[in-house]
Amino acid sequence: MFTLLITLLWLVSGCNGDTENRDGQPGIDRPPNIILIMTDDQGFETIGAYGGETYQTPVVDKLAKTGIRFDEAHATPVCTPTRVKIMSGKYNSRNYIGFGEMDPEIYTFGNLLQDNGYATFIGGKWQLGGDLESPHEFGFDEYALWQLTRRGRGDNPIANRYPNPGLAINGEKADFFDGEYGPDIINDHVLDFIERHQEEPFLVYYPMILPHWPFEPTPDSPTWDPTARQGDDEEQPGRGDEAYFVDMVEYTDKLVGRTIDKLEELGLRENTLIIFTSDNGTDRGIVSMVNGEEFVGAKLSLIKGGTHVPLIANWPGVIPEGMVNDDLIGFTEFFPTLADIAGIEIPDELQLDGQNIAPVLYGEDAELRDWLYMWMFRNNDPEGPGGEFARTHQYKYYADGRFYDLSQDPLEEHPPIALEELTEEQEEVLNRLKKIIEENTRDGFYD
Numbered sequence: 001m002f003t004l005l006i007t008l009l010w011l012v013s014g015c016n017g018d019t020e021n022r023d024g025q026p027g028i029d030r031p032p033n034i035i036l037i038m039t040d041d042q043g044f045e046t047i048g049a050y051g052g053e054t055y056q057t058p059v060v061d062k063l064a065k066t067g068i069r070f071d072e073a074h075a076t077p078v079c080t081p082t083r084v085k086i087m088s089g090k091y092n093s094r095n096y097i098g099f100g101e102m103d104p105e106i107y108t109f110g111n112l113l114q115d116n117g118y119a120t121f122i123g124g125k126w127q128l129g130g131d132l133e134s135p136h137e138f139g140f141d142e143y144a145l146w147q148l149t150r151r152g153r154g155d156n157p158i159a160n161r162y163p164n165p166g167l168a169i170n171g172e173k174a175d176f177f178d179g180e181y182g183p184d185i186i187n188d189h190v191l192d193f194i195e196r197h198q199e200e201p202f203l204v205y206y207p208m209i210l211p212h213w214p215f216e217p218t219p220d221s222p223t224w225d226p227t228a229r230q231g232d233d234e235e236q237p238g239r240g241d242e243a244y245f246v247d248m249v250e251y252t253d254k255l256v257g258r259t260i261d262k263l264e265e266l267g268l269r270e271n272t273l274i275i276f277t278s279d280n281g282t283d284r285g286i287v288s289m290v291n292g293e294e295f296v297g298a299k300l301s302l303i304k305g306g307t308h309v310p311l312i313a314n315w316p317g318v319i320p321e322g323m324v325n326d327d328l329i330g331f332t333e334f335f336p337t338l339a340d341i342a343g344i345e346i347p348d349e350l351q352l353d354g355q356n357i358a359p360v361l362y363g364e365d366a367e368l369r370d371w372l373y374m375w376m377f378r379n380n381d382p383e384g385p386g387g388e389f390a391r392t393h394q395y396k397y398y399a400d401g402r403f404y405d406l407s408q409d410p411l412e413e414h415p416p417i418a419l420e421e422l423t424e425e426q427e428e429v430l431n432r433l434k435k436i437i438e439e440n441t442r443d444g445f446y447d
Contacts, residue, residue, distance in 0.1 A: 031118070031201040031342050032315070033194075033272040035259065036334070038086070038205075039252055040079070040125055040212040043282035043297055044290075046249050047310045051291035055249040059257040060276055060312060067274075067314030068323035068361060072393070075280050075331050076376040077299055077306030078385075079127055082279040082331055083207065087138070089335025089352035093375035093388075093442040102128035102138070107350060109335045110139025110205060116344045119197040123186045124207040125161075132171050144169045144189035146182060146209055159235045161209050162216055163228040179226025181219050183210050187255045191262045198266050201342070208255070211248035213283060214240035218251040245286055270316050273341055273361075275334075278309040302376065302387045302398075303412045313361055320363040328372040328393065333357050353440070371433070373440050382446050390436040395426070397433035399441065 044050045048057045049064035050071075075082045080099050081092045087108040088095055097103050114120045122135055126145040135143040146161045148168040159166055165182035167174045169189065176185065190204055214236040217224040221244065229236065256276065263269040282288065282297025282305070289295070298305025311329060313319055332354030339346050340358035359366035370392055377386035388399040396404045402416040403426075422430060 030271075033202050033204075033263075033268060034113070034118075034275075034338060034341060035204045035206060035263075035272060036275045036338070037256060037259075037277070038082075038124075038207045039210060039276075039278040040208055041280060041283050041297075041299055042211055042249065042252070042278040042310070043280075043288075043295075043305065044073075044308050044310045045288045045295040045297075046282060047312075049312065050310060053289040053292070055246055055253075055288070057249065057253040059253045059260065060310070063256075063274060063276060063314040064312045066316070066321045067312060067319045068325060070311035070313075070329050071324060071326045073277065073309055073311030073329040074307040074372055074374070075278065075309045076374060077280045077301055078376070078378055079125075079279050081376050081378070083128055086331045086334050089332050089350070089354045091332060091353045091373065091375055091440055092377075093440055093445070094353070096375075096377075096380065098380055099378050100127055100129055102130070104130065104134075104137065106138070108138045109338050110203065112139070112335075112339060112344060112346070113203045113342055114139045114141065116342065117201065118342065119193075119200055119202040120205070121190070121193040121202070122205045122207070123190050123193075125209050125212075126168075126207075132168060132173075136171075140205070142170055142189075142193060144186050146186075149173075160229050160232055161212075161235065162214070162218075163226065164230045164232075175231075177230050183208065183251065183255060184219070187258055190259060194259075194262055194268070195266060198268055203338075206259075207279070208252060210252040210255070211245060214238065215242050215244040215248065216240045217244055218247045220251055220254070221247045239283075242286060245283075273313065273315040273318075276310065276312045276314075281306040281308060300378075300385060302374065302389060304410060307374070315361070319361050323363065325360055326393075327357075327360070327368045328370065328391070329357065329368075330354070330372050330374070337361075371436060373436050375441060377445075388437060388441060390433040390440075392429065392433070395429045395433065397430055397437070399437050399446075403430055 045052050046055050048061040049069055076085060081096055084096055084102050085092055088106045095103050095106060110120050120140045121142045122140040123144045126148040131149055145168050146165060161182045163181060164176050190206055216236060263272050281299050283299050284297055286297040287294050296305055300306060336346060336352055336354045336356040337358050340356050346352060355369055371390060373390045375388045377384060389396055394405060394407045396406055403419060404412050404416050
């Protein structure tokens with residue numbers, strides 16, 4: 001009865017109106033499934049669909065070819081701020097409390113979909129603090145996670161995320177000693193959840209562990225060692241061997257393929273939206289070839305190499321094939337978009353910062369914001385790592401006074417434009433960007 005009620009509410013909401021999808025094809029009588037995949041430290045340049053030449057990513061490339069590719073999606077340039085922003089739909093200036101933490105008062109998109117009849121799962125990297133109950137409190141029925149309550153030593157000994165990992169699964173610590181690979185374990189739980197919940201709408205939020213350092217062999221690498229670091233109470237020290245980053249990116253693509261294969265096996269692919277993105281740019285110093293040129297990863301930096309990430313959405317029969325969008329997309333957009341896709345009205349009291357981009361997915365004309373705002377201070381310290389900016393496609397203004405013309409200096413390699421030498425047009429843009437910062441910054445932060 002409850003499932004029937006949710007179905008009726010969804011139909012009335014207008015998301016699928018008369019049981020036809022946006023292309024007029026016959027629909028089905030329940031809200032769509034949603035799988036949101038967010039990899040760890042993987043910039044746009046690592047994906048073939050974006051011109052990447054160093055890595056083989058056929059699965060994700062096909063998602064782009066048969067769906068929509070966003071060419072200007074930007075995440076905060078480090079893990080936790082992005083994770084808080086994507087789940088809350090709000091700028092970090094409003095709710096970020098510290099690295100490795102999330103305010104327990106935050107209402108996430110997991111909470112919203114769970115409260116409206118979705119079965120919900122999160123699998124991968126947590127890095128948001130709390131305890132073994134925290135994923136449940138943030139709206140997820142089930143979970144399989146690394147870095148929930150443990151990162152080595154003390155009474156939480158197994159720290160590895162890759163070979164023989166230490167994870168947390170549905171309220172319990174789970175250590176593995178028999179050559180298991182952490183990303184495979186997580187993926188197995190994703191597939192199992194999909195199979196067990198195939199008769200009801202589900203959300204799978206899949207913040208992958210890969211391809212973050214330590215860079216080391218995958219099970220597909222010739223040098224894979226299933227006995228590596230069995231029972232270690234600390235992760236492999238340092239970054240590992242960057243040569244394995246290629247293997248790790250390609251294994252990421254493989255796991256996405258496994259997930260799609262399960263959907264097709266169960267006959268769920270036509271009613272499942274898949275979104276693929278990453279939490280920030282590629283790790284610092286990793287050089288990749290994109291469109292015939294070298295591109296250097298710049299995680300932790302607010303320049304292009306730190307923020308520019310892939311964003312691809314695919315939903316057969318709903319998202320027109322081969323679409324490319326160049327609107328400026330930030331990570332506050334996910335919450336309102338997922339709500340629209342699921343046919344759920346967002347409570348006014350949430351006061352989200354994001355804009356709903358679902359009409360773009362449906363191939364409709366949509367006038368989105370022509371600017372992007374970002375506040376990122378990793379340690380909540382105005383003197384520490386981070387910064388704050390607002391930008392258009394062409395211009396970028398930092399709260400500290402720097403002003404760049406990205407059409408002339410896309411990587412911000414040269415001195416910023418001297419403010420006393422601005423043209424009338426540039427002065428107008430700068431004042432507009434200043435106002436955006438003033439409206440969204442944290443009160444009293446710089447005091």
